[in-house]
Amino acid sequence: xxxxxxxxxxxxxxxxxxxxxxxxxxxxxxxxxxxxxxxxxxxxxxxxxxxxxxxxxxxxxxxxxxxxxxxxxxxxxxxxxxxxxxxxxxxxxxxxxxxxxxxxxxxxxxxxxxxxxxxxxxxxxxxxxxxxxxxxxxxxxxxxxxxxxxxxxxxxxxxxxxxxxxxxxxxxxxxxxxxxxxxxxxxxxxxxxxxxxxxxxxxxxxxxxxxxxxxxxxxxxxxxxxxxxxxxxxxx
Amino acid sequence: xxxxxxxxxxxxxxxxxxxxxxxxxxxxxxxxxxxxxxxxxxxxxxxxxxxxxxxxxxxxxxxxxxxxxxxxxxxxxxxxxxxxxxxxxxxxxxxxxxxxxxxxxxxxxxxxxxxxxxxxxxxxxxxxxxxxxxxxxxxxxxxxxxxxxxxxxxxxxxxxxxxxxxxxxxxxxxxxxxxxxxxxxxxxxxxxxxxxxxxxxxxxxxxxxxxxxxxxxxxxxxxxxxxxxxxxxxxxxxxxxxxxxxxxxxxxxxxxxxxxxxxxxxxxxxxxxxxxxxxxxxxxxxxxxxxxxxxxxxxxxxxxxxxxxxxxxxxxxxxxxxxxxx
Amino acid sequence: xxxxxxxxxxxxxxxxxxxxxxxxxxxxxxxxxxxxxxxxxxxxxxxxxxxxxxxxxxxxxxxxxxxxxxxxxxxxxxxxxxxxxxxxxxxxxxxxxxxxxxxxxxxxxxxxxxxxxxxxxxxxxxxxxxxxxxxxxxxxxxxxxxxxxxxxxxxxxxxxxxxxxxxxxxxxxxxxxxxxxxxxxxxxxxxxxxxxxxxxxxxxxxxxxxxxxxxxxxxxxxxxxxxxxxxxxxxxxxxxxxxxxxxxxxxxxxxxxxxxxxxxxxxxxxxxxxxxxxxxxxxxxxxxxxxxx
Ligand SMILES: Nc1ncnc2c1ncn2[C@@H]1O[C@H](COP(=O)(O)OP(=O)(O)O)[C@@H](O)[C@H]1O
Ligand SMILES: [Mg+2]
Numbered sequence: 089x090x091x092x093x094x095x096x097x098x099x100x101x102x103x104x105x106x107x108x109x110x111x112x113x114x115x116x117x118x119x120x121x122x123x124x125x126x127x128x129x130x131x132x133x134x135x136x137x138x139x140x141x142x143x144x145x146x147x148x149x150x151x152x153x154x155x156x157x158x159x160x161x162x163x164x165x166x167x168x169x170x171x172x173x174x175x176x177x178x179x180x181x182x183x184x185x186x187x188x189x190x191x192x193x194x195x196x197x198x199x200x201x202x203x204x205x206x207x208x209x210x211x212x213x214x215x216x217x218x219x220x221x222x223x224x225x226x227x228x229x230x231x232x233x234x235x236x237x238x239x240x241x242x243x244x245x246x247x248x249x250x251x252x253x254x255x256x257x258x259x260x261x262x263x264x265x266x267x268x269x270x271x272x273x274x275x276x277x278x279x280x281x282x283x284x285x286x287x288x289x290x291x292x293x294x295x296x297x298x299x300x301x302x303x304x305x306x307x308x309x310x311x312x313x314x315x316x317x318x319x320x321x322x323x324x
Numbered sequence: 325x326x327x328x329x330x331x332x333x334x335x336x337x338x339x340x341x342x343x344x345x346x347x348x349x350x351x352x353x354x355x356x357x358x359x360x361x362x363x364x365x366x367x368x369x370x371x372x373x374x375x376x377x378x379x380x381x382x383x384x385x386x387x388x389x390x391x392x393x394x395x396x397x398x399x400x401x402x403x404x405x406x407x408x409x410x411x412x413x414x415x416x417x418x419x420x421x422x423x424x425x426x427x428x429x430x431x432x433x434x435x436x437x438x439x440x441x442x443x444x445x446x447x448x449x450x451x452x453x454x455x456x457x458x459x460x461x462x463x464x465x466x467x468x469x470x471x472x473x474x475x476x477x478x479x480x481x482x483x484x485x486x487x488x489x490x491x492x493x494x495x496x497x498x499x500x501x502x503x504x505x506x507x508x509x510x511x512x513x514x515x516x517x518x519x520x521x522x523x524x525x526x527x528x529x530x531x532x533x534x535x536x537x538x539x540x541x542x543x544x545x546x547x548x549x550x551x552x553x554x555x556x557x558x559x560x561x562x563x564x565x566x567x568x569x570x571x572x573x574x575x576x577x578x579x580x581x582x583x584x585x586x587x588x589x590x591x592x593x594x595x596x597x598x599x600x601x602x603x604x605x606x607x608x609x610x611x612x613x614x615x616x617x618x619x620x621x622x623x624x625x626x627x628x629x630x631x632x633x634x635x636x637x638x639x640x641x642x643x644x645x646x647x648x649x650x
Numbered sequence: 651x652x653x654x655x656x657x658x659x660x661x662x663x664x665x666x667x668x669x670x671x672x673x674x675x676x677x678x679x680x681x682x683x684x685x686x687x688x689x690x691x692x693x694x695x696x697x698x699x700x701x702x703x704x705x706x707x708x709x710x711x712x713x714x715x716x717x718x719x720x721x722x723x724x725x726x727x728x729x730x731x732x733x734x735x736x737x738x739x740x741x742x743x744x745x746x747x748x749x750x751x752x753x754x755x756x757x758x759x760x761x762x763x764x765x766x767x768x769x770x771x772x773x774x775x776x777x778x779x780x781x782x783x784x785x786x787x788x789x790x791x792x793x794x795x796x797x798x799x800x801x802x803x804x805x806x807x808x809x810x811x812x813x814x815x816x817x818x819x820x821x822x823x824x825x826x827x828x829x830x831x832x833x834x835x836x837x838x839x840x841x842x843x844x845x846x847x848x849x850x851x852x853x854x855x856x857x858x859x860x861x862x863x864x865x866x867x868x869x870x871x872x873x874x875x876x877x878x879x880x881x882x883x884x885x886x887x888x889x890x891x892x893x894x895x896x897x898x899x900x901x902x903x904x905x906x907x908x909x910x911x912x913x914x915x916x917x918x919x920x921x922x923x924x925x926x927x928x929x930x931x932x933x934x935x936x937x938x939x940x941x942x943x
Binding site for chain 3: 382428431432434435436438439440443444446447450453454565568575604605606607608609610611612613614615618619622
């Protein structure tokens with residue numbers, strides 16, 4: 089079943105073309121990875137799909153319904169959730185209050201046993217009463233994911249979920265994310281090849297706002313063009 | 325039962341004090357008047373707290389909204405309406421204006437919102453001066469008739485103060501209920517990070533406008549009752565300095581807490597009366613207070629005390645904190 | 651056109667130019683401070699009035715020559731600004747969202763100065779008028795011009811040119827602009843950001859003081875000028891674009907000329923309404939101003 093279908097999406101900021109005629113297609117249950125050098129439009133793609141930006145061109149269907157023109161909160165209510173490239177939690181509130189906030193307007197909130205179980209799985213239970221701003225980056229990253237999971241999204245878009253983490257933490261996050269695949273469909277932007285190679289069922293490559301490749305990770309990561317454009321220019 | 329009593333105990337004490345004070349001072353009109361003005365100030369500060377404390381916006385047009393309600397109520401009463409009906413219509417009208425004035429809050433943040441609210445307040449004040457046939461301009465309106473009572477007679481003296489006490493207590497209880505409800509939690513989320521709140525499915529626009537409507541209701545009910553109580557209004561009664569004084573009560577007491585603004589109003593509202601003999605230095609004292617709050621007490625009296633209490637507990641592995649806030 | 655109309659028109663233009671230059675001066679002072687330290691100084695109107703009142707005291711009560719007194723007063727603004735900077739302003743240099751703290755702080759300063767003025771000068775008079783800097787009239791063709799105003803205009807114009815040159819070409823001006831654009835980058839390039847902050851606060855206030863002194867030389871004034879000036883300077887800064895010196899100059903002149911025209915053809919309330927309205931529109935639809943950097 090097609091979950092996400094973005095067609096011919098184009099986004100310009102003044103003279104800067106951040107996305108040009110990008111097509112993205114994702115099946116339910118399929119993990120889609122997005123790679124591309126810095127500034128290639130990956131975050132912009134997420135911003136467009138989740139209603140934070142209005143593209144000049146294109147159409148986005150989610151679960152069969154058009155998304156463009158809808159507000160971010162409506163898109164969240166439709167079951168499409170996203171995280172941010174730089175971690176974003178309510179740092180003055182406690183972990184517990186952060187979770188409660190995520191549950192406020194969730195259309196299908198996870199029942200409380202489910203919340204407890206998920207928090208336990210993410211290892212956050214001991215930190216429930218700590219101020220979110222006092223958590224480590226790795227804990228904040230997991231809290232971000234927890235706040236999305238209690239809403240039971242159909243699709244979770246993760247923007248560089250291992251950015252800034254140590255290599256041991258990256259390892260642990262990869263394990264968490266592969267378990268996460270059983271809970272919801274994942275769309276993941278990553279810089280680190282390792283993450284994409286281990287997690288993604290399919291990869292798309294963005295370069296300067298254009299999709300230059302789309303296919304299984306093994307094939308894409310050995311593609312000469314990708315290696316030139318991407319591995320040649322970025323430390324991966 | 326135990327939980328219930330301890331939760332509402334401060335409210336009960338406050339209600340007791342609010343009703344007792346007018347009775348205690350019923351023999352002395354001057355002191356009773358100070359009590360009445362203080363109660364009104366508590367109501368206003370509580371309303372502004374919903375905006376400044378719980379949505380994080382500093383609105384300087386608060387007094388202007390109170391003024392719109394006061395003038396509408398006076399006008400309708402003069403046209404033969406019952407005071408209470410006039411007050412209802414005036415308050416709702418002014419609160420709808422409050423929503424309109426809240427629209428900039430959807431686009432502007434921090435200083436820009438505050439400046440915008442200051443501009444709006446100045447426009448309202450100019451309008452009060454300009455539309456002489458409605459407001460009697462700078463001269464003001466005096467001999468405002470007292471509200472009539474259902475059984476005949478007028479609301480006056482101690483009974484007026486008791487009505488103010490009742491409304492103030494209701495105001496504080498309503499704010500408590502709101503803040504502890506989902507609405508309050510949504511506002512706090514929006515205050516902390518509106519983008520993230522929206523991403524989590526919260527309708528930021530609707531919550532903000534609702535906050536403006538409710539806070540304006542506090543302002544305008546206070547404004548409608550203020551006019552007959554004092555017996556005189558002019559554009560100066562509702563100018564930017566009044567807004568600033570209400571803000572000061574909230575900031576001084578501690579924004580974002582239920583009791584901070586109440587404490588702030590109880591301390592600051594009687595101040596001009598106490599300083600009456602030193603009338604000249606009133607402005608200087610207020611100026612020093614404003615600077616003192618900003619420099620020394622950014623969280624206010626109650627907020628500062630809360631933070632100290634929290635700092636007493638050991639924060640688990642603060643040293644590990646590596647994450648940038650955003 | 652009759653001579654009378656021409657005289658009215660001419661006086662409108664000269665008044666407009668004079669007001670415009672004073673508005674520009676004050677707005678440049680305000681915008682320099684906002685652009686560097688993000689302090690929206692609402693007390694600028696009181697500073698303006700302070701300078702004007704001091705000049706009145708010095709020349710009327712103590713009999714100093716106004717020109718000498720003006721120089722001394724502008725000089726005095728330097729230690730005054732330094733003291734404020736050390737006492738209050740520098741505490742907030744690293745506070746996030748400090749512009750709102752600064753705004754409230756400056757409202758506090760406004761209250762204190764307004765209180766002090768009403769205790770001191772308020773008991774003397776409510777209208778203040780200085781003896782003219784220079785006497786006599788100059789005939790511009792058949793039309794008489796008051797020398798005193800011409801002199802004030804000349805000085806204001808010179809000040810504006812000097813200020814613009816300083817900001818454009820001097821080392822300090824370049825450092826200031828670097829900080830305006832990007833303080834982190836400026837710090838990395840070795841600009842002493844805190845020194846620039848301090849200099850901007852001192853220079854900005856000195857310019858506001860100069861505006862007050864010049865205004866006092868040319869016009870009689872009362873306390874209400876403080877509030878009017880504060881609102882006007884803010885409106886100019888917001889419309890021109892906060893931190894934009896060019897914006898402050900251009901919009902200041904536009905405001906001066908409209909003010910002069912409007913006060914002849916309509917009521918001052920209408921003028922105030924239109925300023926506030928213009929400011930609202932800009933705030934809502936183009937918050938970076940017309941001359942955004
Ligand atoms: N809000 C914005 N305004 C202007 N330009 C933007 C904005 N967001 C992104 N861009 C530009 O669009 C391009 C793509 O950015 P982004 O999507 O963040 O890249 P990535 O996430 O792949 O690193 C960059 O050139 C960036 O500067
Ligand atoms: Mg990105």
